[in-house]
Every structure is written in C-alpha cells, then in structure tokens.
Amino acid sequence: MKIILLFCICSISFAQEITGKELLEKAIQYHDPDNNWSRFNGTLLVTMETPNSSHRYSRIQINLPEAYFNVKASKDSKTTEYTLDKQKCSIALNGKSNLTDAELKTNNLSCERANLYKNYYTYLYGLPMKLKDPGTLINPKVEKKTFKGQDYLVLNVSYEDNIGTDIWYFYFNPETYALEVYQFYKTDDDGSLKKDSGEYILLSDVEIINNIKIPKIRKWYYNKDNGYLGTDILKQ
Template identity: 65%
Template sequence: MKTLFTTSLFLLFGIMSFGQQIKGSELLDKAIKYHDPQHKWETFNGTFHVTMETPNSSNRNSKISINLPEEHFYLKAKKDTVVTEYDVKKEACTNTLNGNTDLSNQVLKAHNLSCERAYLYKNYYTYLYGLPMKLKDEGTIINDVVEQKSFKGKAYLVIQVTYDVSVGKDVWHFYFNPKTYAMEVYQFYKTDDKGSIKKDSGEYILLTDEEIVNGIKMPKTRAWFYNKDDAYLGTDILN
C-alpha cells in the first residue's frame, strides 16, 4: 500500500510539474499532433454516420458529409419515418423533406427546416468533429495557463478557451490525457452580460473510444450532461 501511495504521488506531482511548464498553445499543438498527425483536417473531405440516442425518444441516424476545400456540407437525418436533408454549397442552401424540395412555408416551419438551421448544423458538426484542430481558427483565444484537474476520478491537463465577441460568448474547457494528449472531455459555460461564468449553466461531454476518419482520430462516443446536476442529455455515436 505504501509503495502504491508513493507511486501515485510521484505520478501526480509529475503531471503537476509538467502542467506548470507547458503553455496552453503548446498543449493544443500536442493534442492536434495526436488527433491529426498527418495534418488532414485542413483539406478534409469525408463522410461519416452518427447515431444520436436521447432518453425517452427514438434514435436519430445521420449521414454527414464535410468537404472543406469545396465549402460543401450535407446532412441527411432520419428519425422514425421522417427524413430531412440540408445541403449547403458555399452560400447556396437546399432543404429537403422525405425527398421533396418543393415545400410550403407551413411545412418548412412545422419541420424546422430553414437555411439558417442548415448553417447552424454545418457549424455545429464541423466544429465538434474538427476538434481540437478547430481551436486554431481565427477568433479563438487560448489561455496560456495549463491547469491540472481531476474529473470523474481521472487526472487531466486542461486549457480554457474563449472567443472574440464576434464568434461567441461561451467559455470552454478542454481536458487532455496527460500521457497521450488525447482529448477526452470538454465542457462549456454560458456567461452573463459582464462576461462572468454562470456556474449553473452549460454542459460537459465525455469522449470515449475512437474512430479514424480520413486519417483523423475522432471520438467515437460523446455523452452529454448538464453541468448543474449531471443530468444525462444524450449520446452521439460515430459509426
């Protein structure tokens, strides 16, 4: 027991010492090297499928295509008998419901179909599945201070990320494995009018397992929870 305790202290202080030496931007570079060792994200052109599981609801199965060089995004989602499609090519947008593109305003509203929502999905999926590489985007502010935190019983190196006001107001924390630099958790909080974090807001996302898509190590499973009470929201499964 004494040997185990001593070893644990040694590992803990080793992580703390390293965290005090490395800067946030340097930790991010190491994480990107782990997830995208061949720098594939900048020219990403690929398709993947995601199953979304939510409590007391049927699954939503999505096919997602992202072509960064061509500025093309496509999402086809099926839930029960309803199939919706969003196709964004640069500034052009097409919405489809059960194979039909000739939709009345009433039908568009009833199924929440719009170009605004298409752009929202484009940004959402490109951001989440482009992490941590997307943290290099313009307007992203990486805090130079690397923290050592324990989350759900595991030790992590953590960076705080904020954004220019033109990009967003949320405050994000990204948790990296101190040995491999794999991204394993991220968490965000809302802020008030003064820019202070609302402690009872936001969510945290636990990442488990990996899938390699076009040479990039992407998290296979993302489980979403509220920060305020750990309530489970749902899980996205890459398949």
C-alpha cells in the same frame, strides 16, 4: 548549496510547465498528425440516443476544400436533409425539395438552421484542430484537474465577441494528449461564467477517418446536476 539545489529544482519545475498553445499543438499532433483536417473530405454516420425517445440517424458529408456540407437525418417517419454548396442552400423533407413556406415553418426548416448544423458538426468533429480558427482565445495557463477520477491537462478557451460568448474547457490525457472531455458554460451580461449553465461531454473510443483520430462515443450531461442528455455514436 541548499540555495543552488532549490534553484535547480525550481528551474526543472518551470521547464516542465506547458503553455496553452503548446498543449494544443501536442493534442493536434495526436489527433491529426498529417494535418488532414484542413482538407477533410469524408462522411460521418452518427446515431444519436436520447432518453425516452427513438434514435436519430444522421449521415454527414463534409468537404472543406469545396465548401460543401450535407446532413441527412432520419427519426421515426421524418427525414430532413440540408445541403450547403458554397453559398447555395437547399432543404428537403422526406425526399421532397420543393417545399412551401408553410411546410418549412411547420417543420422548423431553414437555411439558418442548415448553417447551425454545419457549424455544430464541423466544430465538434473537428476538435481539437478547430481551436486554431481565427477568433479563438487560448488561455496561456494550463490547469491540472481531476475530473471523474481521472487526471487531465485542461485548456481554457473563450472567443472574440463576434464569434461566441461561451467559455470552454478541454480536458486532455496528460500522457497521450488525447482529448477526452470538454465542457462549456454560458456567461451573463457582464461576461462572468454562470456555474449552473452548460454541459460536459465525455469522449471514449476512437474512429480513424482520413487518418484523423475522432472520438467515437460522446455522452452529454448537464453541468448543474449531472443529468444525462444523450449519446452520439460515430461510425465511418
């Protein structure tokens, strides 16, 4: 009788386990129930606050169906603008688009940087949906962790070599499946995680844009010493 009872308890326990892909699907269902990210066309207004520095104000336009991306950022007296319209790249500085090579170099402006911004913003603001992109390796084992006093279901993600070498951890609320923290580490030449590298980002509040629940506030910290880096605040 005890053996049967033990078997039943174990069966229930195993039945309640969730795989990495199942967790991701539940998280996407929370954040993007109508699958709107794949056809996202909208504008994000982001204020970046950093210690001992003035704020940076960015207007980001993303139109995924049309392969269009534009970011216009202002800080102090400088305004930069990058546009990627399919394969065409354009750059402006303080409203001037006919820039010399010297002006581009002095202000660290390039089409390579434009693509970095596009990848950065579409990745971070497209989470967790972006975790279904090709080349993303989802660990099937979901961990249960306590971080900053809160309990989470944690998804471990890495990428194929041609995409990236960082190791990421995504922390989901175990009741709502909302993404509330993510964290990444660099790796060494052998592919091992470097514990004193990388950052973690705390997410709070929500902006609903195109019926997608997008975290409004992102606070960035170093993993190695919990040093505060800055805060991004999203407005629609």
